[in-house]
Amino acid sequence: MALKKEPEKHANHERWLVSYADFITLLFAVFVVLYAMGQSDKKKVEEVMQAIQQSFGMATAGASAPKVSVISSQAITVIPSLKPEIKVSPMGRSRNGQAKARAEEKDFRQIKSSVEAYLVKQGAQSKVTLEITRRGLIVSLKEAGFFNSGQANIKPEAYELINTIAEVMTQYNNPLRLEGHTDNVPISTSQFPSNWELSTARATNGLKYLLKNFEVDPNKISATGYAEFRPIADNATPEGRAKNRRVDLVMLSGDAEHNEP
Numbered sequence: 001m002a003l004k005k006e007p008e009k010h011a012n013h014e015r016w017l018v019s020y021a022d023f024i025t026l027l028f029a030v031f032v033v034l035y036a037m038g039q040s041d042k043k044k045v046e047e048v049m050q051a052i053q054q055s056f057g058m059a060t061a062g063a064s065a066p067k068v069s070v071i072s073s074q075a076i077t078v079i080p081s082l083k084p085e086i087k088v089s090p091m092g093r094s095r096n097g098q099a100k101a102r103a104e105e106k107d108f109r110q111i112k113s114s115v116e117a118y119l120v121k122q123g124a125q126s127k128v129t130l131e132i133t134r135r136g137l138i139v140s141l142k143e144a145g146f147f148n149s150g151q152a153n154i155k156p157e158a159y160e161l162i163n164t165i166a167e168v169m170t171q172y173n174n175p176l177r178l179e180g181h182t183d184n185v186p187i188s189t190s191q192f193p194s195n196w197e198l199s200t201a202r203a204t205n206g207l208k209y210l211l212k213n214f215e216v217d218p219n220k221i222s223a224t225g226y227a228e229f230r231p232i233a234d235n236a237t238p239e240g241r242a243k244n245r246r247v248d249l250v251m252l253s254g255d256a257e258h259n260e261p
Contacts, residue, residue, distance in 0.1 A: 100173035100215075103251065108137040111168050111251075115139070118164055127161065135260070136174065136253035139165060140232075141206075143245035150187060152201035154209060162209065169249070170214045175257050177250040178203040178210075180225040181232075183241035200225025202247050 127145030180199030192198040203223035233240035
């Protein structure tokens with residue numbers, strides 16, 4: 001007797017729904033875990049922030065923003081100057097006890113190049129000019145950058161520039177001359193009856209500043225005033241008069257030291 005064949009089963013085209021449902025379930029579980037981790041981290045961050053605020057003197061009041069506890073103004077004091085007092089050595093020696101060398105022409109050129117580079121960096125080319133002559137190195141400090149009109153006191157804002165120039169020049173043992181000059185416009189005040197007094201006072205104040213703050217031999221430094229009688233430009237123009245109002249810091253060469261009084 002022949003066996004009866006079973007009817008063929010129809011293909012199930014919806015089996016993919018099982019895999020899709022599993023995938024959705026797993027994806028949901030991933031997002032739940034990520035959300036839980038985010039909430040945990042947020043809590044930890046808040047705890048860390050509170051600890052930092054307490055360490056730096058910050059206090060929180062409810063939901064308001066943290067307030068920084070301010071240091072009392074009475075506890076603030078002026079920081080003293082860190083620059084030590086420089087003692088003047090009358091023996092022409094540096095602070096380490098070594099004898100200072102005498103600058104020659106090659107040293108003048110090196111100083112001139114170094115100072116000019118510094119002036120360019122500071123944008124102060126219009127305040128100072130340098131020249132090498134038979135006398136030595138001449139550094140002209142123009143009135144506009146270092147003195148108020150009709151006054152002999154050095155401007156405090158000019159100290160840094162003077163210090164940089166003097167620091168280089170006072171490393172040598174050459175004599176220094178400070179020479180004050182004015183234009184030909186007369187001055188007549190209670191303090192300065194004429195340009196003679198003004199030019200001399202400016203040169204003398206420059207000398208005192210160098211003696212107080214740098215290693216300078218008092219026997220090799222001098223100050224004088226020439227008023228309007230040694231101009232380097234024409235006093236007929238405002239530009240020329242501005243050039244004539246100056247204090248020259250002269251670093252004498254060996255020949256000039258012996259030939260000049």
